[in-house]
Amino acid sequence: MTDSSSADTKRPSGTMQRMSNAKVLVVGLLIVSMATAGLAFVPGLFSSSPEQLNEQAQADSFVPTPVGEDETVWTANGASHTRKAVQDMLKPFATQRLLDALADPGTADPSLATNLSATLSSVISADLIAQAVAEAQVGVTDEELRTKLDEFISENFKDDATYQAALAQFDLTEAGMLQQLRFPMEAERLTDARYPIDDAVVQEQLKPLYDEKYKSGKIIRHMQFPTVEEADAAMKRLVDGEDFATVAQELSKDPFTAKKGGLIGPYQQGMIDKAFDDAVTGTDVGKLGGPFQGSDGWHIIKVEAVPTFEQAHDELVDQARKAIQAQNWITLSEEIEHDAGIDLDTRFGRWKGMAFGGITPAFEVRLQQNQGQARQQAAPSERAAGSS
Incomplete structure (x- = not known):
């Protein structure tokens, strides 16, 4: 297994209660289309x-x-x-x-x-x-x-x-x-x-919306694997300097975030479970966290900085x-x-x-x-x- 100290990582314990692929699929057409609308x-x-x-x-x-x-x-x-x-x-x-x-x-x-x-x-x-x-x-x-x-x-x-x-x-x-x-x-x-x-009403809401959405100060990417051996193999590639998004697209077993380079987005405590909370809390911006185990497998995260208000402006307007x-x-x-x-x-x-x-x-x-x-x-x- 990869030495966590070499990658500034921690391995918190806990259970993952993420939405199953079947249920995400369920959200599928109708809910995704309404979210788009x-x-x-x-x-x-x-x-x-x-x-x-x-x-x-x-x-x-x-x-x-x-x-x-x-x-x-x-x-x-x-x-x-x-x-x-x-x-x-x-x-x-x-x-x-x-x-x-x-x-x-x-x-x-x-x-x-x-x-x-x-x-x-x-x-x-x-x-x-x-x-x-x-x-x-x-x-x-x-x-x-x-x-x-x-x-x-x-x-x-x-x-x-x-x-x-x-x-x-x-x-x-x-x-x-x-x-x-x-x-x-x-x-x-x-x-x-x-x-x-x-x-004008839209513009009034942008700053409060930004403050709430990005209050954690962290954007999270992740990868999911069925075994710790697979997670360690992916971590080694990351420690050797490969791009997280590229490796996630190639190896992560979560097909929905893998398509987006592992992107989950801005993270809030309680969003997933305690194991994820602990991993995010214990990982500084720009660092890797994991591998850590959840009920649905092993995970690696990367913590990125949130965008500035100006960078997020168009997204906030939408x-x-x-x-x-x-x-x-x-x-x-x-x-x-x-x-x-x-x-x-x-x-x-x-x-x-x-x-x-x-x-x-x-x-x-x-x-x-x-x-x-x-x-x-x-x-x-x-x-x-x-x-x-």
């Missing part, structure tokens, strides 16, 4: 880990009645959308398995139920804002969608096989991926058209605008939904608003209700125990 809409797709979903499914013994072809899935702006009409609408975008789930929203497969809720969330949201988008003439072209999807694939998938596996995992076709992207892009444009952002835009989107989406009078069949879940995740799947709604009832039942005994 700067909006608050985060559909239910990928909101829970497979383990959590399975636990929730096991806790849910209720099986709702099937949905007939002519029964209404949702109503908005006085128009009703039957199950058959929705299936026809979704055919270009979804797998047959997802289409079949429309007839059986009480499926015991929690992943499928969650995928269905996310897909319906996007479709309903697009339907709600379609007229406003047309009136404002802020529609997105097929070429713009293709460009956005190509960027997303390049940034988040190591190869086409991984991308195709993600499509299959979430019951989408590529047309479905493009359709999922259309709504957030059009919602962003519609928000800016209805609520233009005052540049961040401030997106924060303002997110609040404007909440206001606009609530206006649209109020006027539309949306009504969703409860067998598909609960509509909680475009800006707040679209649809909560029915099995999650029931689980939340059960948890709430359990807390209410426990409250009197807890109060009694406290008074005694």
Whole structure:
């Protein structure tokens, strides 16, 4: 193993609870696209880990009645959308398995139920804002969608096989991926058209935003390895003078940061776990830290200096605008939904608003209700125990 003293390194212990690759993939198209748009809409797709979903499914013994072809899935702006009409609408975008789930929203497969809720969330949201988008003439072209999807694939998938596996995992076709992207892009444009952002307000927020974002004074890059031997081999190359970003791109097993030369960005205590906190605290700017072990393998970090306010200016402007835009989107989406009078069949879940995740799947709604009832039942005994 590499002598830590030769590279100003430390090996703190602890556990890593970083988001798994599967869950990062889950964040995938919808959440990444909304982060790009700067909006608050985060559909239910990928909101829970497979383990959590399975636990929730096991806790849910209720099986709702099937949905007939002519029964209404949702109503908005006085128009009703039957199950058959929705299936026809979704055919270009979804797998047959997802289409079949429309007839059986009480499926015991929690992943499928969650995928269905996310897909319906996007479709309903697009339907709600379609007229406003047309009136404002802020529609997105097929070429713009293709460009956005190509960027997303390049940034988040190591190869086409991984991308195709993600499509299959979430019951989408590529047309479905493009359709999922259309709504957030059009919602962003519609928000800016209805609520233009005052540049003076943006400028007022930049210095406080800079101070908060970079208060640690450290930018972190990292590499992840399954074994200490691999981590030590990478550390030796770094000690010998090789560029951290280059080595990370070549060797790190975290595909999402590896693509960015291992870049995590500005670090705040508690951002990941104690092992990472200790490593960052114990490593000066310009130095290497590690290898150190976490629950998901071995890690090496490099600490870099934060940019100056002037260097970060454009990035801060973009961040401030997106924060303002997110609040404007909440206001606009609530206006649209109020006027539309949306009504969703409860067998598909609960509509909680475009800006707040679209649809909560029915099995999650029931689980939340059960948890709430359990807390209410426990409250009197807890109060009694406290008074005694």
